[in-house]
Amino acid sequence: MPIHRIVTFSSMFLQCNRAKPVMKINIHQLNTCRFLTAERSKHTKTLKTEKEKLRVFVVQRYIDYVKNYTKVLEVRFPTAVRMYRVFSVGIKDFLKDLKTYISLRFKITRDQGFSKMSRQEIELYEKMPSDMWRIAPVLILSAIPFGNYVIFPLAFLKPKSLLCSHFWSIQQRLDFSTQDLTDRLKHNRPVFRALQAKLDSIPEGDLKRRWQKVVALLGSGVHPMPEDVLACQELFTKEPYHLNGLTYHHMGELLQMHGLKKRVFRLNKLKYRAFLLLEMDRAIIREGGVDMLNMETLRYACHIRGLNGSHLSNNDMRDWLQKWLQISQQLDKNSYSLILHCPIFLAYNHPQNWVLIY
Numbered sequence: 001m002p003i004h005r006i007v008t009f010s011s012m013f014l015q016c017n018r019a020k021p022v023m024k025i026n027i028h029q030l031n032t033c034r035f036l037t038a039e040r041s042k043h044t045k046t047l048k049t050e051k052e053k054l055r056v057f058v059v060q061r062y063i064d065y066v067k068n069y070t071k072v073l074e075v076r077f078p079t080a081v082r083m084y085r086v087f088s089v090g091i092k093d094f095l096k097d098l099k100t101y102i103s104l105r106f107k108i109t110r111d112q113g114f115s116k117m118s119r120q121e122i123e124l125y126e127k128m129p130s131d132m133w134r135i136a137p138v139l140i141l142s143a144i145p146f147g148n149y150v151i152f153p154l155a156f157l158k159p160k161s162l163l164c165s166h167f168w169s170i171q172q173r174l175d176f177s178t179q180d181l182t183d184r185l186k187h188n189r190p191v192f193r194a195l196q197a198k199l200d201s202i203p204e205g206d207l208k209r210r211w212q213k214v215v216a217l218l219g220s221g222v223h224p225m226p227e228d229v230l231a232c233q234e235l236f237t238k239e240p241y242h243l244n245g246l247t248y249h250h251m252g253e254l255l256q257m258h259g260l261k262k263r264v265f266r267l268n269k270l271k272y273r274a275f276l277l278l279e280m281d282r283a284i285i286r287e288g289g290v291d292m293l294n295m296e297t298l299r300y301a302c303h304i305r306g307l308n309g310s311h312l313s314n315n316d317m318r319d320w321l322q323k324w325l326q327i328s329q330q331l332d333k334n335s336y337s338l339i340l341h342c343p344i345f346l347a348y349n350h351p352q353n354w355v356l357i358y
Contacts (some may be wrong), residue, residue, distance in 0.1 A: 019296055083156045092169030094135065097166065102127040119283035123300070126276050131164035138162050174310070180259060182356045187257040188306075192218060192344055194250040198240040211235060214345070221349050226326040229338070229345045233330070236338035243270055243337045254340055257306070274336035280304070281328040290318045290325070305345030308352040320346065 043241065104125050108114065114122055138155050142148040155162040160176050196215060201210045211232045214224045239245050244267070247252070250268060252262035258273050284290065284301070293301065298317040302309035305324055309317045323346055331339050347353055 094166040114279040121284050122280050135164045184257055184259050185353050185357050187253045188348055191257055201240050218348055226323050230330055237334045241337050271336055274339050274348055275341050290321045306323040307347045308356055
């Protein structure tokens with residue numbers, strides 16, 4: 001073999017033997033790097049987990065602090081917290097009903113009537129003007145700088161006089177409605193006496209005898225049947241009980257019996273009240289009758305019409321309202337006086353009303 005080939009082979013053998021240790025060193029370093037990287041990744045994940053736990057812990061402690069702080073405020077300042085809740089919830093309900101009332105005004109103007117309105121909408125339409133007048137001083141004075149510091153506590157102390165039903169609790173609504181009805185029932189007797197006073201002015205005949213029977217039943221402590229009342233409808237479409245023929249004192253007592261002021265425009269107020277009562281009755285019939293009304297709605301419907309339904313069952317209230325509707329279905333604008341006197345015919349001697357008066 002030539003000498004130069006031997007040298008070349010020897011050099012190649014030496015190079016191969018020298019490369020093996022180099023490859024071993026690179027693998028060891030690679031494993032070491034992988035191990036360090038894995039450890040560093042585990043450490044980073046651990047740090048992130050700990051940070052997340054710390055962050056969740058801090059947020060949870062903050063939420064608990066706020067909750068406890070609210071309880072602390074309720075304990076230390078119960079009146080202030082209760083006042084804030086009353087006004088915050090009340091003003092939202094009031095604005096909601098106010099928007100509905102304004103939309104109803106446009107609806108009436110556009111549709112030229114109440115025929116497309118629901119019972120609830122008509123009741124809201126009847127109720128909102130008085131609520132707006134009642135709450136107006138509080139809203140106006142609270143807009144004056146520092147005025148809310150005076151008017152809000154005063155309104156909270158006198159809710160019946162300075163606030164409307166949107167700001168009342170459930171118990172307050174029950175108490176105030178009972179008180180209002182009690183004040184209204186005090187005018188039943190004067191209205192009944194005014195009806196009796198004109199009995200002698202009715203000409204003799206069957207109509208007078210039927211009316212004498214109705215008056216006698218009321219005077220003896222019972223109520224006439226709806227048929228008996230409708231049989232005397234003619235007396236309320238002309239003299240002596242037509243609205244235009246009522247005395248000034250009679251109209252004033254009739255207004256107060258319906259919870260209205262007796263200052264000015266008495267005749268117009270009575271006509272408008274009778275119109276709304278008839279429209280509410282028609283809406284109840286359109287929506288399926290008294291059987292579709294729940295307990296709260298029945299109680300409010302009886303309250304509007306002069307009956308204390310606080311301790312009556314649903315069936316009793318439905319029966320009473322059915323008698324009312326039996327009369328009102330036969331009436332029109334010429335019989336406004338009769339619908340206004342229906343609280344006398346159907347509720348004058350009712351035990352639940354006498355409980356409030358006596």
